[in-house]
Amino acid sequence: MKQVLVIGAGQSSPYLIHQLLQYAEVEDWHVTVADLDCDLAQSRVGDSSRGDAIPFDVHDAELRRSEIRKSDIVVSMLAPEFHRIVAQDCVELGRNLVTASYRDAETRALDPSARRKGVIILSEMGMDPGLDHMSAMSIIKKVRASGAVIHGFRSYGSGLPAPDTADSNPLGYVITWNPRNVAIAGAYGAQYMEDGQFKVIPYHEMFHHTWDAHVEGIGRLEAYPNRDSLAYKKIFGLEDVETMIRGTLRYPGWCETWDYIVKLGLTNDTIEIPNLETKRYRDVVEMFLPLTTTGSSVEQRVAVWLQINPTGSIMEKLRWLGLFSEDLVVSRGNTGAQVLTSLLVKMLPLPETGRDMAILQHELEISYPEQQGRRERVVSCLIAFGEPGGFTAMSKTVGLPAAIGVKLILQGKIRKSGCHIPTLPSIYEPALEELKNQGLEFAERFEAM
Numbered sequence: 024m025k026q027v028l029v030i031g032a033g034q035s036s037p038y039l040i041h042q043l044l045q046y047a048e049v050e051d052w053h054v055t056v057a058d059l060d061c062d063l064a065q066s067r068v069g070d071s072s073r074g075d076a077i078p079f080d081v082h083d084a085e086l087r088r089s090e091i092r093k094s095d096i097v098v099s100m101l102a103p104e105f106h107r108i109v110a111q112d113c114v115e116l117g118r119n120l121v122t123a124s125y126r127d128a129e130t131r132a133l134d135p136s137a138r139r140k141g142v143i144i145l146s147e148m149g150m151d152p153g154l155d156h157m158s159a160m161s162i163i164k165k166v167r168a169s170g171a172v173i174h175g176f177r178s179y180g181s182g183l184p185a186p187d188t189a190d191s192n193p194l195g196y197v198i199t200w201n202p203r204n205v206a207i208a209g210a211y212g213a214q215y216m217e218d219g220q221f222k223v224i225p226y227h228e229m230f231h232h233t234w235d236a237h238v239e240g241i242g243r244l245e246a247y248p249n250r251d252s253l254a255y256k257k258i259f260g261l262e263d264v265e266t267m268i269r270g271t272l273r274y275p276g277w278c279e280t281w282d283y284i285v286k287l288g289l290t291n292d293t294i295e296i297p298n299l300e301t302k303r304y305r306d307v308v309e310m311f312l313p314l315t316t317t318g319s320s321v322e323q324r325v326a327v328w329l330q331i332n333p334t335g336s337i338m339e340k341l342r343w344l345g346l347f348s349e350d351l352v353v354s355r356g357n358t359g360a361q362v363l364t365s366l367l368v369k370m371l372p373l374p375e376t377g378r379d380m381a382i383l384q385h386e387l388e389i390s391y392p393e394q395q396g397r398r399e400r401v402v403s404c405l406i407a408f409g410e411p412g413g414f415t416a417m418s419k420t421v422g423l424p425a426a427i428g429v430k431l432i433l434q435g436k437i438r439k440s441g442c443h444i445p446t447l448p449s450i451y452e453p454a455l456e457e458l459k460n461q462g463l464e465f466a467e468r469f470e471a472m
Contacts, residue, residue, distance in 0.1 A: 025052045025433050028090055030079060030109060031100030032058035032067045035123065035149070035200050038414045039100065039422030040067040040074070046430050047073035057090060081105050092116050096429055099124075102201065106130060110144055117142055121428045123149025123421050126444055134442040143437065147444040148428040150420035151180030154405070154458070155383050156444060157424070157451035158465050159259055162403045164448070166389055171399070175266030175388035176259070179236055179246055181381070182417040183274065185408055186241060188377035193343050195274035197373040199409070199417040206364045207292055208271070209285070213248035215268045216256075224248055230282035236272055238384055239468075240406060245278055246270040258446055272382055280340050283329050284363070287311050289346075292360035299357045304348040307362055322347055344370055378409040381416040383465070388472065398472040403465045420463065427457045 027043055029036065036056075043054045054071075057079030058064040064076035081087060081101060091097055091112050096119040099109045103124040110129075113120040114136045126146035137144050147153050155178055166173060183189070184197045191197065198205065209229035215222050224232050229247060236246040252269040256262050284290060288311040296307060309321050318324035325341070326333035341347070345366050354365040373379055387401040409416040428445070431437045436453055445451045458464070 025050065025096070026094045027052050027054045027096055027098065027429060027433075028094035029054060029056045029098045029100065030058075030081065032056050032060070032064040032076075033100060033201065034198075034415075035418055035421045036100045037067055037422065038418040039098065039426050041414070042423055042426035043098075043429060044068070044071045044073050046426065047071075050430070050433065052433070055090070055094070081108070088112050088116065091118055094118055096121065096432060098122070098425055098429060100425075102203065103127070106146075113144065114140055114142060119143050119145075119432050121145045121148050121425050121432070123147070123153060123425050125152055126442065131442055138441040141440045143432060143439050144442040145428050145432070145437070145445070145450070146442065148425045149422075150182075150381055150417070150424065151383065153424045153445060154420060154463070155180050155385075156258075156446050157455050157458075158383060158403060158405065159385055160446050160448075160451050161455055162385055162387065162401065162465075162467070163259060163261070166387060166401060169391075170393055171389040171391050173261060173264055173387055173389050175386075176261055176264055177266065177268045177270070177386040179238075179270045179272050179382065179384045179386075180249070181244075181272035182420075183244075183272065183380055183382065184373070185378045185380040188374060188379070189274055191374050191377055192371060193340050194277060194280065194371065196277060196371055197377070197379060198367055198371045199373055199379045199415045200421070202364045202367045203292075203360070205367055206360045207290055208281075209247070210290065210292075211250050213250055213252070215248050215252035216264075217266050217268060219265045221253070222248075227285065230278040230285060233278045236270070236384075238272070238382055238404065238406070239402075241380075241382070243275065244272045245275045246272055247278055258444075266388065280337055283331065283337055283341070286329060287325070289359040289363045292358045294359070295357040296359065296362075297357075299352055299354060299362070302352050304345055304350060304352055304362070304366070307352060307359065308346050311359065373409075373415065376411050378411050379416045380409065381405075381407045381420040383420075400470040400472050401467065402470065403467045405463060405465045407463060423458065423461060423463065424454060427454050430457070 054074040056064040056076045061078040068074040068076050099122045107129045117140045119142050189195045212226050213224045233245045233247045236244050249269045249271045252267050305321050316324045316328045318327050331337050354362045384404040390396050390398045407416040
């Protein structure tokens with residue numbers, strides 16, 4: 024019986040665990056879900072005879088290695104900073120690993136050791152990253168097979184409240200994945216290329232460097248650049264394109280509000296605030312304002328510092344979020360970003376009767392040299408909706424690709440060793456076929472230019 028270890032039972036894990044338990048019935052596996060919160064892990068397993076839950080602290084090296092050693096494959100759904108130590112253990116112990124997070128430099132450095140051990144570290148096997156890569160490689164391959172030349176590539180991804188849930192709060196957003204990633208979004212800055220021009224966007228400029236994006240059936244959204252788009256020119260084999268952009272989508276207005284939160288400094292995740300438990304939320308905001316800022320209240324001083332209308336819509340959103348609350352801070356950490364994260368979790372839950380949606384959209388500008396250079400725009404789009412009171416779209420689109428990765432590896436259909444992301448045909452083709460069978464399929468349309 025194959026043993027599958029899932030480390031982490033947070034918001035992105037429910038559908039992954041559900042799917043693995045379903046596979047386990049057919050494939051004769053056993054699934055162990057490990058989390059610091061054992062009750063949460065048990066709730067994910069439910070009454071399945073194919074799974075169990077265990078308490079797990081990733082910092083406990085002896086426990087971590089013991090559980091990995093018992094397994095045939097590990098799925099890490101931990102925060103990205105913990106993947107490195109799990110990956111190191113997996114390589115040393117000769118165990119395969121699947122993650123849904125970006126492959127960092129430290130993971131890439133394990134490639135020679137993983138090859139020697141004959142194990143695969145399959146990263147970026149989620150939604151974004153993951154499903155976006157697989158679908159991009161598939162449409163690129165299809166377009167080239169038609170004899171077309173690709174001149175521009177734009178790719179967007181997002182998890183948002185569905186249109187019928189978007190008005191559940193003033194920010195038009197709900198937390199359906201790791202809230203810390205929402206709090207520190209854009210912190211790495213971004214770079215991309217448009218019409219042959221390279222653009223570098225530092226963090227403090229990120230959220231007013233936006234543009235309109237249209238998604239059929241949803242309407243107008245706003246986009247901002249996502250990390251290093253240029254790296255994907257090589258990954259996707261698009262070295263000669265004139266435009267290369269990967270972006271994140273939000274409902275209009277989010278980025279303007281978040282830009283001011285960044286300017287306040289509340290997204291800082293390195294400086295620890297002393298005696299945080301004795302402070303109110305408004306006290307924390309005050310700490311980020313210059314001493315010379317004038318005004319009779321913290322609200323007025325924030326408006327002066329940000330140069331915004333003290334009674335305008337931005338201030339109303341900041342007030343609604345709780346930044347000026349008299350309540351004592353409740354936070355799992357001592358940084359501004361951790362305080363902000365606690366507020367996001369409290370104020371932006373998915374309503375019980377609401378649903379979220381996940382969007383992935385690729386836009387390619389192509390031409391046909393053998394047809395007098397005729398130009399077209401190709402749009403490939405996936406929109407998945409969550410189930411009210413059930414699985415979220417984010418959980419499904421993140422968890423299902425990872426579960427499929429596990430299945431393909433244990434079935435021997437992925438025979439690679441080393442550190443990989445799903446941009447190889449031997450990985451993305453069978454994965455996309457399984458995703459299609461599970462109801463996640465991209466719709467394509469071609470438009471004349």
